[in-house]
Amino acid sequence: MSVVVVSAGLSVPSSTRLLGERLAAAATGQAPSDVRVIELRDLAVDIAHNFTSGFPAPALAEAMDAVTGADGLIVVTPVFSASYSGLFKSFFDVLGVRDREALAGKPVLIAATGGTPRHSLVLEHALRPLFAHLRAVVVPTGVYAASQDWGDKGLDARIERAAGELAALTGALSAASGGTGGGTGGGADGGGAISVTRGGAAGDKFDARNVVPFEEQLAALRSAG
Amino acid sequence: MQFGIFSVGDVTPDPTTGRTPTERERIKAMVAIALKAEEVGLDVFATGEHHNPPFVPSSPTTMLGYIAARTEKLILSTSTTLITTNDPVKIAEDFAMLQHLADGRVDVMMGRGNTGPVYPWFGKDIREGINLAIENYALLHRLWREDVVNWEGKFRTPLQGFTSTPRPLDDVPPFVWHGSIRSPEIAEQAAYYGDGFFHNNIFWPADHTKRMIELYRARYAHYGHGTPEQAIVGLGGQVFMRKNSQDAVREFRPYFDVAPVYGNGPSLEEFTRQTPLTVGSPQQVIEKTLSFRDYAGDYQRQLFLMDHAGLPLKTVLEQLDLLGEEVVPVLRKEFAKDRPADVPDAPTHSSLLAGREVTTV
Numbered sequence: 001m002s003v004v005v006v007s008a009g010l011s012v013p014s015s016t017r018l019l020g021e022r023l024a025a026a027a028t029g030q031a032p033s034d035v036r037v038i039e040l041r042d043l044a045v046d047i048a049h050n051f052t053s054g055f056p057a058p059a060l061a062e063a064m065d066a067v068t069g070a071d072g073l074i075v076v077t078p079v080f081s082a083s084y085s086g087l088f089k090s091f092f093d094v095l096g097v098r099d100r101e102a103l104a105g106k107p108v109l110i111a112a113t114g115g116t117p118r119h120s121l122v123l124e125h126a127l128r129p130l131f132a133h134l135r136a137v138v139v140p141t142g143v144y145a146a147s148q149d150w151g152d153k154g155l156d157a158r159i160e161r162a163a164g165e166l167a168a169l170t171g172a173l174s175a176a177s178g179g180t181g182g183g184t185g186g187g188a189d190g191g192g193a194i195s196v197t198r199g200g201a202a203g204d205k206f207d208a209r210n211v212v213p214f215e216e217q218l219a220a221l222r223s224a225g
Numbered sequence: 226m227q228f229g230i231f232s233v234g235d236v237t238p239d240p241t242t243g244r245t246p247t248e249r250e251r252i253k254a255m256v257a258i259a260l261k262a263e264e265v266g267l268d269v270f271a272t273g274e275h276h277n278p279p280f281v282p283s284s285p286t287t288m289l290g291y292i293a294a295r296t297e298k299l300i301l302s303t304s305t306t307l308i309t310t311n312d313p314v315k316i317a318e319d320f321a322m323l324q325h326l327a328d329g330r331v332d333v334m335m336g337r338g339n340t341g342p343v344y345p346w347f348g349k350d351i352r353e354g355i356n357l358a359i360e361n362y363a364l365l366h367r368l369w370r371e372d373v374v375n376w377e378g379k380f381r382t383p384l385q386g387f388t389s390t391p392r393p394l395d396d397v398p399p400f401v402w403h404g405s406i407r408s409p410e411i412a413e414q415a416a417y418y419g420d421g422f423f424h425n426n427i428f429w430p431a432d433h434t435k436r437m438i439e440l441y442r443a444r445y446a447h448y449g450h451g452t453p454e455q456a457i458v459g460l461g462g463q464v465f466m467r468k469n470s471q472d473a474v475r476e477f478r479p480y481f482d483v484a485p486v487y488g489n490g491p492s493l494e495e496f497t498r499q500t501p502l503t504v505g506s507p508q509q510v511i512e513k514t515l516s517f518r519d520y521a522g523d524y525q526r527q528l529f530l531m532d533h534a535g536l537p538l539k540t541v542l543e544q545l546d547l548l549g550e551e552v553v554p555v556l557r558k559e560f561a562k563d564r565p566a567d568v569p570d571a572p573t574h575s576s577l578l579a580g581r582e583v584t585t586v
Contacts, residue, residue, distance in 0.1 A: 048490075049490045049491045049495075052487065052488075052489060052490035052491075053428070053487050053490045053491055053496070054428060054429070055428070055429050055430055055433070055499075055500075057491065057495065057499060058499070205409050206409055206436040206437060206439075206440050207440075208439075208440050208443040208444060208447075210409075211409055211413050211440065211444060212410070212413070213413070214359075214413050214414055214416075214417035215417075217355075217356075217359050217410060217413075217414075218359055218360075218363060221356055221359060221360050221378070221379050222378075222379075
């Protein structure tokens, strides 16, 4: 099970990154050093350029590929102005423009850090709708850590609970789709079951095997008339 | 292989002087650039089509007709003709008329256009962009090939007993290219008809262009028009040259830094590393352009974007001198090397006419 952490923390060291690493360690049983953490801070300029140029620079493209290819995601943002940070949103904006299916069906654990516990509902009113829109499967328990939580026992329990849910969902969805990296045939989603798109050939619209034949495109117009 | 230039037709202030050309100046400059293209031995001039400022070329066949009268050999084309918002009947008529006036020196590149408000201005819906491209072209294709057309579709008033006039010159429709940056449906459409596929190639990394072209080639073969290697591919390119590469970088940077599309974004150095843009000596342009073959295969048409971002006409004409004298002759020679004999040239009116006579004999 590959889990990738996306952290929008800005300081070094960052409590946002720390929360992401603890969640990943709890979900995978791996040491923090073995978990891939994408620091959006390092990609901030590339993300801004992606908006103006329309394509990602190599480092950003690699990060997007890692996120798209992961079995599960842990996303962590500091709270800015009662919401996720602009940098955090911008990363998922450019990711969605590049591949609107990037997060479809993917288990995502949402987490946030803030200076005060009064912003804890940011998980529910900002992050959860964003990832619902991106058609991710959002883990029921989100984890919010205010400054004071770092000296409090309750945070551990929430981390364990959320991480357990992420691990269970990731395992279940991987099993349902027959493993990672491709799987079910190409073309349109038949509806019904959760569509799991994981960056393999199945979701690739530039793969000749996935093209909707021209006659079908033309016929669809005639029947719609 | 054909070499030429394509123009967006933007009216952009020259960032080094702050001066904005008038629309008349820009239109006349586009004509001067086209005439220069023929003078320096290029094969193709293509104009964009836009219906909003800061662009001037809203009426491509008017401009191309005028250029046709003042040139002898230049192929007149578009980059692109809006197959979505134009009436396909009017496209059929306009380009057939141009064919007659230009003695067949005409082809056309279909595109969808990417400016949201243009669709509603012409009574269309941008969400139907692909479908408009498919249905409108299906009609256009018939109008050029059938003398009397009865037709009914989703987007246009039905036609009963309609004949598009004038008929195409020698009953040979203009060759059609389909341009698209990221829509596999358009590569599929081009492949289905056995038409050409053009990738603008200039604002995006090469690996993306490569995937679109591979898709088109595979589907071209699927539809039985030939091998994947025989599919008709065109690419864009974007260059700024001086004898010394440092001079090119110094002179172009102020234009690059504030240019429409990519200005105020990645640095010139990053952009030249990640996209086909080349700013340097003619030799660097030659090397970069030859490298397109590594990901696109042997192809048929190379168009360069030379007049944009507020570059003054005098500079553009100097660029065309360098392109025609120092770059294209070498490219013609180098691209011909190791080119398989069964890879065709881009179709022209005379080659299509000759091909038809062979098949009807």
